[in-house]
Amino acid sequence: MAKVIALYKQPADQEKFDEHYFHTHAPLTRKIPGLRDMKVTKIIGSPMGKSEYYLLCEMVYDDLDSLQQAMKTDEGKASGKDVMQFAGDLVTLMIGEEVDD
Numbered sequence: 001m002a003k004v005i006a007l008y009k010q011p012a013d014q015e016k017f018d019e020h021y022f023h024t025h026a027p028l029t030r031k032i033p034g035l036r037d038m039k040v041t042k043i044i045g046s047p048m049g050k051s052e053y054y055l056l057c058e059m060v061y062d063d064l065d066s067l068q069q070a071m072k073t074d075e076g077k078a079s080g081k082d083v084m085q086f087a088g089d090l091v092t093l094m095i096g097e098e099v100d101d
Contacts, residue, residue, distance in 0.1 A: 001036075001098040002064045006083070008055040009090045020086050021055070029059065029079040034070040036060045054090075064097065 011017035030038055037060040043053045061067040070076050083091055 002061045002067045003096050003098070004059040004061075004067065005094040005096060006055075006057040006059075007053055007092045007094070008057075008087060009052055010054045011087070011090055014054070017054070017087070017090075025079070025082050025086065026057075028075070028082055029057075032059075032070050032075045032079060033073050034061055034066045036062060064095075067095065 008017075026038070026040065029035070037058075039058045039060075041056040041058075043051045043056060045051050061070060071080070083093075
């Protein structure tokens with residue numbers, strides 16, 4: 001399995017962020033061909049108290065090739081464009097592969 005992981009810092013306006021994320025961005029992202037699962041986690045703190053992070057999203061694909069092909073689709077491009085427009089200064093995007101331990 002391969003994943004795109006999006007980690008968002010605390011937005012200045014959480015209500016405005018949530019409105020766009022959950023009503024525009026997440027539905028747009030869920031339409032990406034090849035997406036097997038999408039899990040969103042709200043960060044509620046850290047072992048040290050408050051966290052600088054607000055939200056984590058994991059988008060799962062069968063493998064790295066499937067992920068790369070998905071990003072080339074119109075839906076993948078639309079999701080990427082949207083995240084940069086509404087949260088480009090807040091988001092860190094990473095690509096990872098699950099490992100067996």
